[in-house]
C-alpha cells in the first residue's frame with residue numbers, strides 16, 4: 001500500500017511539472033499575442049487574457065499567476081482573467097502575485113509593486129452597464145455613458161481572497177483588505193479594512 005502511495009505522489013509530481021511547463025508556454029503565447037509588454041513570470045494553470053487592439057497592458061518583473069482548480073487551493077477557484085478593453089490601460093508592477101482572480105479594465109487599473117491578490121478576487125474599473133434603465137434595456141444595449149473610474153492599488157498591499165474592488169477605488173501602500181470584502185471607497189495606506197462595505201479594522 002505504501003509503495004502505491006509513493007507511486008501516486010511521484011506521478012502527481014511529474015504531472016504538475018509538465019503541466020506547469022505547458023502553462024508557462026501557453027501564458028507566454030497569450031501575453032505575446034495580446035501585445036502585452038511583460039518580463040519574467042511564473043504561471044501555474046492557464047489564464048484567460050484578452051487585450052483590445054487599442055488597449056495597453058504592462059507587466060513588471062516576477063509576476064506569479066495561479067489559475068484554475070489545481071493551483072492555490074483556497075476554494076472557488078477560477079482562472080486568472082486579464083481583460084483590457086479599448087483605449088484602456090492595465091499596469092501590473094514588479095513581484096505581484098495574483099491567484100485565480102479577475103481584473104477587468106475598461107479605463108485604467110494600476111497595481112503597484114509587491115501586491116498580493118488572494119484567490120477569487122475581482123477588480124473592476126467600470127459598472128459594465130448603464131445606470132439608466134432605458135439604455136440598459138435597449139436592444140442592442142446602449143453602452144454609452146457607462147461610468148468608468150480608474151482603480152489604483154499601492155505598493156505592498158495585500159488583498160484577501162474573495163474581495164470585490166469597485167471602480168474609482170485607491171488602495172494605499174501596505175494596506176490589507178480582509179477576505180470577502182467589498183471595497184467601494186478609498187483605503188488609506190498602512191491600514192486593515194474588511195467587510196461589506198469594507199470598514200476600518202485597525203492600523204498596521
Ligand SMILES: CC(C)(COP(=O)(O)OP(=O)(O)OC[C@H]1O[C@@H](n2cnc3c(N)ncnc32)[C@H](O)[C@@H]1OP(=O)(O)O)[C@@H](O)C(=O)NCCC(=O)NCCS
Pocket residue numbers: 074099117118119159160161162176177178179180181192193194195196201
Ligand atoms: C483582515 C485580516 C488580515 C485581519 O486579521 P487580524 O488582524 O488577525 O484580525 P482579527 O481576526 O483579530 O479581527 C479583527 C476584527 O476584524 C474583523 N474581521 C477580520 N477579518 C474580517 C473580514 N475578512 N471581514 C470582516 N471583518 C473581519 C473581526 O471580526 C474583528 O472584529 P471585532 O474587532 O469587531 O471583533 C484577516 O481576518 C483576513 O481576512 N485575512 C485574509 C486571508 C486571505 O484571504 N488570504 C489570502 C488567501 S489566497
